[in-house]
Amino acid sequence: MEKISMAIVGGGPAGLQAAISVAEQGFQPTVFEEHPRIGTPVQCGEGMSINAFQDFSIPTKNNEFCVREHKGCQLFFPSNKVIYGDIHAFMIKRDIFDQYLANKAIEAGAEIKTATKVLDIKNISEGLVVKTNGKDNTTYSSEFLILAEGARAKLAQTLNFHPSQPLIKAFEYKIKGEWGEDLEFYFDAQKYPFGYCWVFPRNNETNVGIVTTANQMKARLDSFLKEKKITGKIVKKIGGVIPMNGPVEKLALNNIVLAGDTAGMVNPIFYGGIRIGMTSGKFAGKVGVEYLKNKEEKIEYSTQQYTQYLQKFQFMKSINLKCHTFFYGRSNEFLTKLGKVFDKQFVNQIEKWEKVKTFGNLLKKPSLLRNPRGLLWIYLGFKIARDWGF
Ligand SMILES: Cc1cc2nc3c(=O)[nH]c(=O)nc-3n(C[C@H](O)[C@H](O)[C@H](O)COP(=O)(O)OP(=O)(O)OC[C@H]3O[C@@H](n4cnc5c(N)ncnc54)[C@H](O)[C@@H]3O)c2cc1C
Numbered sequence: 609m610e611k612i613s614m615a616i617v618g619g620g621p622a623g624l625q626a627a628i629s630v631a632e633q634g635f636q637p638t639v640f641e642e643h644p645r646i647g648t649p650v651q652c653g654e655g656m657s658i659n660a661f662q663d664f665s666i667p668t669k670n671n672e673f674c675v676r677e678h679k680g681c682q683l684f685f686p687s688n689k690v691i692y693g694d695i696h697a698f699m700i701k702r703d704i705f706d707q708y709l710a711n712k713a714i715e716a717g718a719e720i721k722t723a724t725k726v727l728d729i730k731n732i733s734e735g736l737v738v739k740t741n742g743k744d745n746t747t748y749s750s751e752f753l754i755l756a757e758g759a760r761a762k763l764a765q766t767l768n769f770h771p772s773q774p775l776i777k778a779f780e781y782k783i784k785g786e787w788g789e790d791l792e793f794y795f796d797a798q799k800y801p802f803g804y805c806w807v808f809p810r811n812n813e814t815n816v817g818i819v820t821t822a823n824q825m826k827a828r829l830d831s832f833l834k835e836k837k838i839t840g841k842i843v844k845k846i847g848g849v850i851p852m853n854g855p856v857e858k859l860a861l862n863n864i865v866l867a868g869d870t871a872g873m874v875n876p877i878f879y880g881g882i883r884i885g886m887t888s889g890k891f892a893g894k895v896g897v898e899y900l901k902n903k904e905e906k907i908e909y910s911t912q913q914y915t916q917y918l919q920k921f922q923f924m925k926s927i928n929l930k931c932h933t934f935f936y937g938r939s940n941e942f943l944t945k946l947g948k949v950f951d952k953q954f955v956n957q958i959e960k961w962e963k964v965k966t967f968g969n970l971l972k973k974p975s976l977l978r979n980p981r982g983l984l985w986i987y988l989g990f991k992i993a994r995d996w997g998f
Pocket of ligand 1 (some may be wrong): 617618619620621622623640641642643647651652653654655656724725726727756757758759763778779780817846847848849850867868869870873874879880881882883885997998
């Protein structure tokens, strides 16, 4: 059995950022990734907030993964009502971005074992035993474990975590040509319940996708393309699942912590998880190093500290799930009325006189005001989603 100090399962943004964090603190983590090449297959709409770049000092220029910058978004509601917002994000090449993170981790001192699937993990009194299908089916003994194995969280479930929250399906076409202007989101409670369709223009191509709890996703996306007269050639189809209800309750257990999608680290409005996943990875790595250092010095340490570190971030707030439940639980009648009140307005820049006008419009629709708390949740939830949704 080979001895390692820290095992990280999963070479996605969460696991790789965890590896960077650990290695930068002077320890050598081992990342296990089942696919032969980091970043592939891509299962992502590839939108990433400017905040993620800033948080992790990632350059937006002179790199191979940024393909287009967007400084605005358009939220479409039924009856073609549209609200403008100021989401600042980049369209990235997700495979190259993940490889960039992997190189950063390796340069800092991490080891990455690709084509190595972790089959089983046992937590015994002597430590963790990590069984892989790698060369010679090597088994590793590790003192600490970060599970960043994605949304399905299969290993986490065998280790007494309960990430079995609902997963929502997403499906996307990469289409030739640039369609749409900004980052566009189309909400419709009947056609795309609990989700939306997106149009993300890139450089000479566009990612058009759907996320919803409804079945027949392909048929729904095809009729969306027809409706929007998006006729470019489909060059790629991708799909995947996303945790739907935000962070899970139990994030840590002695010498194991969950990060990224495995921990439900996804914004439940836009269902983006790159930035939140990387943030959780960073703190998973911090806690892992604290655990190892304290163990060396025989000092008691609780990995519950992980939850406390994360709790200071807005993506952990219960308002996100309240907004999700209320907003996605509304009918098209409600969404249309909401759209009418804010139609063609830049929600982040409503001038004084427009505020008065908007308030007047709201008063004209008393059914919207029936649940003022719900409106407040929508306002606050979308505000957080603007910053943490990708
Ligand atoms: C269609 C779609 C579109 C999306 N669009 C966006 C978007 O535009 N912006 C955004 O921010 N988010 C988006 N998301 C969500 C985002 O992709 C995820 O939140 C993000 O990838 C989570 O990172 P992660 O590292 O937690 O998990 P992942 O990226 O899923 O990485 C987990 C890794 O673990 C590996 N693995 C799993 N099990 C094992 C094992 N037993 N042994 C070894 N390796 C294992 C997997 O191969 C994988 O590489 C989208 C998701 C989907 C499905």
